[in-house]
Amino acid sequence: MGVMIAHNKDKTYYGYLEGHRPMPNITLSVDEEIIKKVRKIAVDKNTTLTAMVRDYLKSVAESDRPVRERALMDLNASFKKLGRDMGRRTWKRDDLYER
Numbered sequence: 193m194g195v196m197i198a199h200n201k202d203k204t205y206y207g208y209l210e211g212h213r214p215m216p217n218i219t220l221s222v223d224e225e226i227i228k229k230v231r232k233i234a235v236d237k238n239t240t241l242t243a244m245v246r247d248y249l250k251s252v253a254e255s256d257r258p259v260r261e262r263a264l265m266d267l268n269a270s271f272k273k274l275g276r277d278m279g280r281r282t283w284k285r286d287d288l289y290e291r
Contacts, residue, residue, distance in 0.1 A: 220245075227241065230244065
């Protein structure tokens with residue numbers, strides 16, 4: 193069905209936002225005490241049990257890739273997370289040598 197994008201008194205519009213795509217659901221059998229403990233850990237980390245399982249499965253899938261490729265992916269992810277727009281370049285290379 194997708195996520196709700198807009199709602200008014202007559203209609204509700206559903207669709208997929210950019211970067212969001214439907215994911216398949218899986219069913220796991222896990223001891224109830226383990227689930228309770230991990231949910232508490234998830235709350236402390238400001239996340240969810242589902243997100244923790246998803247991140248773990250992703251890390252397992254990526255651990256199969258060569259170390260150099262994983263390092264490059266991590267570096268690119270940090271650039272996206274921490275990067276800032278520096279604006280348009282207003283200088284020329286020769287200007288740097290005039291200091």
